[in-house]
Amino acid sequence: MSKQFEFADFIEEFQVEFTAFISSGKNGWDRESGDYVESVIEPVQTVGIILPLSEDDLKYAPQGTYSEKSKKLYVLEPMELNQEIEYKSDRYVIQSFKDYSDYADVYIYYAAWRDKEGSEA
Template sequence: MFDFSDLLEEHSVPFVAYEKRDGDWADNGDWVPAGKLVPINLKGAIFPLTKDDLQYAENGTYSEKDRKIYTTHVLEVGQRLLYKNITYTIQGMEDYSDYMDINIYYARWAGDESSSG
């Protein structure tokens, strides 16, 4: 298996992932009720999609506002992310787990047309 974690760390940026909790204690010691979305600070490399990525995929058509995320963290389809004050939704992933130690996700832009960025 290829170890890309050092290369990933070099190009990583902070982003926030929102996780639904099943009713447990948060990192700060507060109780989080079931179903509540909790922001989690993560890091990963976030890139615009390539021309090949922009072609029709099984999840639908992507746009130039969508992103590709490389991270060691496990994300879920449908999970919301916040990066540079723009919200994205995980649409799919490329499974290379047999070959490398990072996960690759496609994130669809979920902002509105009037927002900047």
């Protein structure tokens, strides 16, 4: 059965480029060398729709979680919670996921604005 709401064409029409910082996820001891290996954060160019949060989004968000600088992100590929993205020289952290996967072909996330000075990537 196909999804009731298909947004892929909409995303392709209105997409913007942004950078997603993806972790290699390889923390731990290397069996061959015996050395501890830390995860590497790689910047990857990706696309999606990035929108400001609506009044309703801000109204129903847990107190203090989002601000007017926060964004709503529509993408075709899944992202990780706490993953960082950069758009128009601003850094954001993916904080929540709205699961409409039973009904739509997009992933919807809320991303909180983050001060670049506090960033590790």
